[in-house]
Amino acid sequence: MTAIRITRAGPLATLQDAGRPGLLRHGISASGPMDRAAFERAGGWLGAAGTTGIEFTTAGIGFVADASVSMAVDGGAFELSIDGEAKSWPSRALLKAGAVVDIRPGSLGNYGYLRFDRQIEVPLVMGSRATSSIAGIGGFEGRALKAGDVLALGATLPRGRGQHPTQAALADGPIRVIWGIHADRFSNAIRQRFVTDEFVVSPQLDRMGVRLADPLQVFADAAILSLVSDAVAPGDIQILGDGTPIVLMRDHQPTGGYPRIATVISADIDRFAQVRPGAPVRFEPVTVAHAQGLKP
Amino acid sequence: MLPLILPLGDRGLLVRFGEALSDEANRAAIALAGHIEAAAIPDVLEVVPNLISVLVRYEPARLTFERLAGEIRLLASAGDDRQSAGAEHRVAVRFDGEDLESVAGLLGLSVGDFLRAHNVAPLRVLATGFAPGFIYCGLHPETLVVPRRNVVRRQVPAGTVLFAAGQTAITSTAIPTGWHVLGHTGFRNFDPAAEPPTRVRAGDRVAFEAAP
Numbered sequence: 464m465t466a467i468r469i470t471r472a473g474p475l476a477t478l479q480d481a482g483r484p485g486l487l488r489h490g491i492s493a494s495g496p497m498d499r500a501a502f503e504r505a506g507g508w509l510g511a512a513g514t515t516g517i518e519f520t521t522a523g524i525g526f527v528a529d530a531s532v533s534m535a536v537d538g539g540a541f542e543l544s545i546d547g548e549a550k551s552w553p554s555r556a557l558l559k560a561g562a563v564v565d566i567r568p569g570s571l572g573n574y575g576y577l578r579f580d581r582q583i584e585v586p587l588v589m590g591s592r593a594t595s596s597i598a599g600i601g602g603f604e605g606r607a608l609k610a611g612d613v614l615a616l617g618a619t620l621p622r623g624r625g626q627h628p629t630q631a632a633l634a635d636g637p638i639r640v641i642w643g644i645h646a647d648r649f650s651n652a653i654r655q656r657f658v659t660d661e662f663v664v665s666p667q668l669d670r671m672g673v674r675l676a677d678p679l680q681v682f683a684d685a686a687i688l689s690l691v692s693d694a695v696a697p698g699d700i701q702i703l704g705d706g707t708p709i710v711l712m713r714d715h716q717p718t719g720g721y722p723r724i725a726t727v728i729s730a731d732i733d734r735f736a737q738v739r740p741g742a743p744v745r746f747e748p749v750t751v752a753h754a755q756g757l758k759p
Numbered sequence: 760m761l762p763l764i765l766p767l768g769d770r771g772l773l774v775r776f777g778e779a780l781s782d783e784a785n786r787a788a789i790a791l792a793g794h795i796e797a798a799a800i801p802d803v804l805e806v807v808p809n810l811i812s813v814l815v816r817y818e819p820a821r822l823t824f825e826r827l828a829g830e831i832r833l834l835a836s837a838g839d840d841r842q843s844a845g846a847e848h849r850v851a852v853r854f855d856g857e858d859l860e861s862v863a864g865l866l867g868l869s870v871g872d873f874l875r876a877h878n879v880a881p882l883r884v885l886a887t888g889f890a891p892g893f894i895y896c897g898l899h900p901e902t903l904v905v906p907r908r909n910v911v912r913r914q915v916p917a918g919t920v921l922f923a924a925g926q927t928a929i930t931s932t933a934i935p936t937g938w939h940v941l942g943h944t945g946f947r948n949f950d951p952a953a954e955p956p957t958r959v960r961a962g963d964r965v966a967f968e969a970a971p
Contacts (some may be wrong), residue, residue: 484804484805484816485804485805486956487805487807487814487888488807488808488887488888488957488960488961489887489888489891489892489949489955489956489957490887490888490889490890490891490892490893490931490932490949490957491891491956588951589951589956598890598891598932599932600891600951641766641768641769643767644765644767644773644775691778691779691780691810691811691812692809692810692889693773693775693809693810693811693812694767694771694773694807694809694812694814696767696768696770696771697768698768699767699768716889716890717888717889717890718809718886718888718889726766726767726768726769727768728768728769729768729769729770751766751769751824752823752824754769755769755819755820755823755824
């Protein structure tokens, strides 16, 4: 059996694939990579990649490969070394049997991706191998990876034509949103400040949601009570009773009763997921038609 | 009852019947979800009824929000609130919950009278999907309405029977909750190995009875 053995895992390193959309009525949100584009790029460097990869967080991850395997890494900017030798980021590499791979914190981003030219052999759960941190299903035993875990890899996939890794262009500027399903519950003044004032990504972030700090107190007096719980979409920005904004992410609760002022557009969710705690965020409203014309 | 149609992000459309939970709004949402599913509109990816709304997820590369909204307006304006009868599920409950006495007290009833009133007739499944296999049942008459608790319990196990806001709910996974705990049941509505993973649908009926 070909396998990799995890020697070090930062918090919340999980297996992800394209996710399991279509199960909301069963109480399951889709999961999938926090930065989908980076996950797909990592696969693209290999030409043919297993559909399942490892998503790791800022602290990085380390592993030993017990057989020859091709890997690619992308997402954010991390420090990669193979058998003690520093490599560029993003990267692809043919690992020799016994290779020691170490991914350490770098200068950018919250999430990085590791993919192989083989499938990571974990059971399909409801059609997907993605880990759902909210439901505790899928991935490796329904949980985050930790040191000592052994991931079995399948046969080498037929080789396609890979792309040479180049750093993705860093987009900046405001995070674009569509006004939310409860935007009309907020006063004009609050709506105006929501799209002009600055928020800050807080350290309280995970696959379910990202809490924002609101230093200018935009939502200090926004108390809205008694909403009937309603469908949630990834990117929804809900405002808690105490005024805390939370951007709901890939492992979001399927329904929610807090008011949603706006929804981050599909094309900007990846970029938002990579914004580090302490960094400022601004929001800019766009129309549905505009958002749909953008490449994800 | 004519609904409001609005975008939920750039890949979703929400149809909402009013602002408050009512039997009428809930029935309208469940009925419309059925009509949208039956219409089999190309590039609609998922149709999900909620308490007073329907989420329609669609493929924006091939279906615009405006065109989908137009088709749904037509379906809604037919005003057909009929829905298929739905299955009936019998749920045996051990009414041993830590909040049972306080709930009866809030309603000015003995525990026995409260349980008789609670179990007197099957309830409708108002919605699913809050958590895996979770179901909301209702609506109880106004004489059986209590508010949520002030304090959230960090975790109740799968099979907990909850009560608040004119509804009785059943958990199928461990969740945190601010609802009152009436009791526990062996009834489970979530099996990730099954297809589909849950079997209770919005619009079904649930008959609660005291476990022997």
